[in-house]
């Protein structure tokens with residue numbers, strides 16, 4: 001099945017072609033239509049199966065479609081929570097690559113590094129935020145992150161997140177987002 005059959009928009013198809021992806025992987029083929037239909041989804045997928053694109057592409061598409069809605073400064077509309085900074089950074093890079101021909105802005109925040117540059121990026125406004133739980137809550141407490149406009153919450157590597165003891169943080173993050181939202185959960189097990 002070609003990517004076009006997943007009803008993806010041209011700016012995304014162009015970026016996908018530049019990545020030299022011929023066709024969607026099975027996890028993409030199954031997940032993308034459900035995400036575009038605004039369903040909550042639980043996907044079991046290992047790293048390496050193309051799961052990042054399985055959520056990044058439809059999220060970019062949904063936000064792109066609604067882009068003209070407001071020009072009064074960007075609001076975070078998609079939040080991806082990831083257990084480690086390495087994974088968070090990889091997800092951020094993927095959003096940047098796939099979103100190259102949209103003007104959606106993605107940022108990443110994680111712990112173990114200076115918080116000030118992250119505050120600067122957030123102040124400029126982002127559409128999509130990738131974050132590790134602790135730093136996310138820290139920046140939220142300091143009022144640099146507003147989760148009131150989240151439409152889609154992604155819990156990536158959810159099993160690892162539990163193994164690492166992030167359950168309370170993840171619960172807190174979920175409660176800080178609007179009640180009505182789409183939730184996507186990815187787990188290797």
Ligand code: AMP
Nearest residue numbers: 021023024025047048049050051052053
């Ligand atoms: P992930 O499982 O998201 O970590 O992706 C694993 C690797 O597969 C990454 O290097 C992606 O660039 C690559 N990839 C993702 N989707 C496709 C696809 N449809 N065709 C070929 N490679 C892909």
